[in-house]
Amino acid sequence: MNIFSLFKEMESLQNQLSSVFKEFGQGRIPRVSFLPGVSSRHYPLFNLAEDDETLSVECLAPGLDTSSLKINVTNNVLSISGEKAESKIPEEKYHRSERSAGKFTRTLELPVEIDRDKVTAEYKNGLLNITLPKAEVAKPKTIEVKLS
Numbered sequence: 001m002n003i004f005s006l007f008k009e010m011e012s013l014q015n016q017l018s019s020v021f022k023e024f025g026q027g028r029i030p031r032v033s034f035l036p037g038v039s040s041r042h043y044p045l046f047n048l049a050e051d052d053e054t055l056s057v058e059c060l061a062p063g064l065d066t067s068s069l070k071i072n073v074t075n076n077v078l079s080i081s082g083e084k085a086e087s088k089i090p091e092e093k094y095h096r097s098e099r100s101a102g103k104f105t106r107t108l109e110l111p112v113e114i115d116r117d118k119v120t121a122e123y124k125n126g127l128l129n130i131t132l133p134k135a136e137v138a139k140p141k142t143i144e145v146k147l148s
Contacts, residue, residue, distance in 0.1 A: 043104045044080065044128065052140055055110060055132040062126035063099070069123070071130060073116040078132070081105040112138035 044061035057078065068083040086101045113135040121130045 042106060043084065043100070044106060046106075046108070048108065050111070053134060055112065055114060055134065057108070057128075057130040057132065059128035059130070060126065061123070061128045063101070064123065064126070064128070066123055068103075069128075071119075071121050073110075073114065073119055073132070076110040076113060078108045078110055078130070079105065080107075080128070080130075114138070 044059040044064075046057050046059040049056045049058075059080065063084045065083045065085050068081075070079075070081045072079045072081075081104065083103050084101045087097075087099065091097075110132065114132040115135045118133040119130065121128065123129075
């Protein structure tokens, strides 16, 4: 068995364990990449919130090379792509390395239609905040009841 096969077996076992935990309501166990240079963990991690007027996405994205950042909205899908900066520490000096680097793409299906012409984004202190105003058809409408 070569080393690549061993890593594939370990990843398969992790997937099986994740499904067992999911059945017991514990959600997915954190994924760890077994292949050097390949990160299977979702990046950036994000929260999605909603009020009557907007959707708000808050992404935890430390180490982001902001010049590579691209945010796209197509139909009701948000796509975030870019590149995480490489570490400046020489590889032979590490005792432990848990931080991945390189290109990433993350997509999120949005629960309502948005007005893509009014989407704004701000990156500050490792947080990427995206504000997605709802389209008029997605906003709640109060109906006045007439008494007769």
